Amino acid sequence: MSPTPNTVRQTLPLGARLRTQRIAMGLSLADASKKCGVRQDYLGALERHDLSALPTIGYGLGYVRAYARALGLDTEQSVADFKRDSEVPFDLDRASMPHFVPKRRLRLPRGSIPALGVLAAVVMLSMWYGVQLDTVASSNPSVAVTFDPANIEAPTPVADNVLTVRTTAPSWISIRDSRGRLIVNRVFVTGETWQAETGQSFTLGVRDAGAVELWVGEANRGPLGAPGVPIRDMDLSIVR
Structure with a gap:
C-alpha cells in the first residue's frame, strides 16, 4: 500500500519531501521518471533543489506539479512550496543547525556582462x-x-x-x-x-x-x- 501525503513531514523543504515520499513508495528515480513523464535528471534536481540544473523556473513548476501528482502529494501546495524555496534556497544538510543562514544566489542584472565588457574596452583604449x-x-x-x-x-x-x-x-x-x-x-x-x-x-x-x-x-x-x-x-x- 502506497503511503499517503500525511506520511511526509510538511516541515521539510519540498525537495526533501519529494525524495522521502519517493523512497517510501519504493521507487527509484528511474521508476519515478516513467511514472510522471519527467526526465530522471530533472527529478533529481528537484529533490536537491538545484535550480541551475533546470531549464527555467517555469519548466520547474511544471515538473513539480507532475512529480507531486505521481507521488500522491498536494500539487498546488507543492508548487507554492517550490516558489517559496526558490526565493531562499535551503542547505538541506544544515537546515536544523542553530546557526544556519539560508544562502541567497547573487544574480547580475540582465545585460550587465556585455556592458562591463564595453566599459573595460573603453578604459583600456583611453x-x-x-x-x-x-x-x-x-x-x-x-x-x-x-x-x-x-x-x-x-x-x-x-x-x-x-x-x-x-x-x-x-x-x-x-x-x-x-x-x-x-x-x-x-x-x-x-x-x-x-x-x-x-x-x-x-x-x-x-x-x-x-x-x-x-x-x-x-x-x-x-x-x-x-x-x-x-x-x-x-x-x-x-x-x-
Missing part, C-alpha cells in the same frame, strides 16, 4: 591613447612627440637642424624608421608635433595631407598636400 600622447616607441633619443595646447599657431622654437611634423587638424599619422619598423601609428590631435633631426631616414604616411605641416627649424614649409589627400611613404631624409 589608457593606451593617453600613454601614446606622451611617449614614442623608439630608442632614438633625437625623436620626440609633443603637444602644447597653448601654442596652436606654431611649434616651440627649435634649432635649425630639427624637422617637425605638426598637425593643424586631427589626422592619422604613421612613421617608420630606416629598418621599416613602425614607431608612430595613430591619430594626432590639433597642434601635436613629432620631431627628429634633419637627414635621418624616416618615412611618413598621413591620412589628410592638408592637415599636416612640415617645419625645418622655425621655417614653415607648409602643408604636405591638398586637404583630404592621403600620402604614403614620404621620405623625410631629403627635407632640409
Whole structure:
C-alpha cells in the first residue's frame, strides 16, 4: 500500500519531501521518471533543489506539479512550496543547525556582462591613447612627440637642424624608421608635433595631407598636400 501525503513531514523543504515520499513508495528515480513523464535528471534536481540544473523556473513548476501528482502529494501546495524555496534556497544538510543562514544566489542584472565588457574596452583604449600622447616607441633619443595646447599657431622654437611634423587638424599619422619598423601609428590631435633631426631616414604616411605641416627649424614649409589627400611613404631624409 502506497503511503499517503500525511506520511511526509510538511516541515521539510519540498525537495526533501519529494525524495522521502519517493523512497517510501519504493521507487527509484528511474521508476519515478516513467511514472510522471519527467526526465530522471530533472527529478533529481528537484529533490536537491538545484535550480541551475533546470531549464527555467517555469519548466520547474511544471515538473513539480507532475512529480507531486505521481507521488500522491498536494500539487498546488507543492508548487507554492517550490516558489517559496526558490526565493531562499535551503542547505538541506544544515537546515536544523542553530546557526544556519539560508544562502541567497547573487544574480547580475540582465545585460550587465556585455556592458562591463564595453566599459573595460573603453578604459583600456583611453589608457593606451593617453600613454601614446606622451611617449614614442623608439630608442632614438633625437625623436620626440609633443603637444602644447597653448601654442596652436606654431611649434616651440627649435634649432635649425630639427624637422617637425605638426598637425593643424586631427589626422592619422604613421612613421617608420630606416629598418621599416613602425614607431608612430595613430591619430594626432590639433597642434601635436613629432620631431627628429634633419637627414635621418624616416618615412611618413598621413591620412589628410592638408592637415599636416612640415617645419625645418622655425621655417614653415607648409602643408604636405591638398586637404583630404592621403600620402604614403614620404621620405623625410631629403627635407632640409
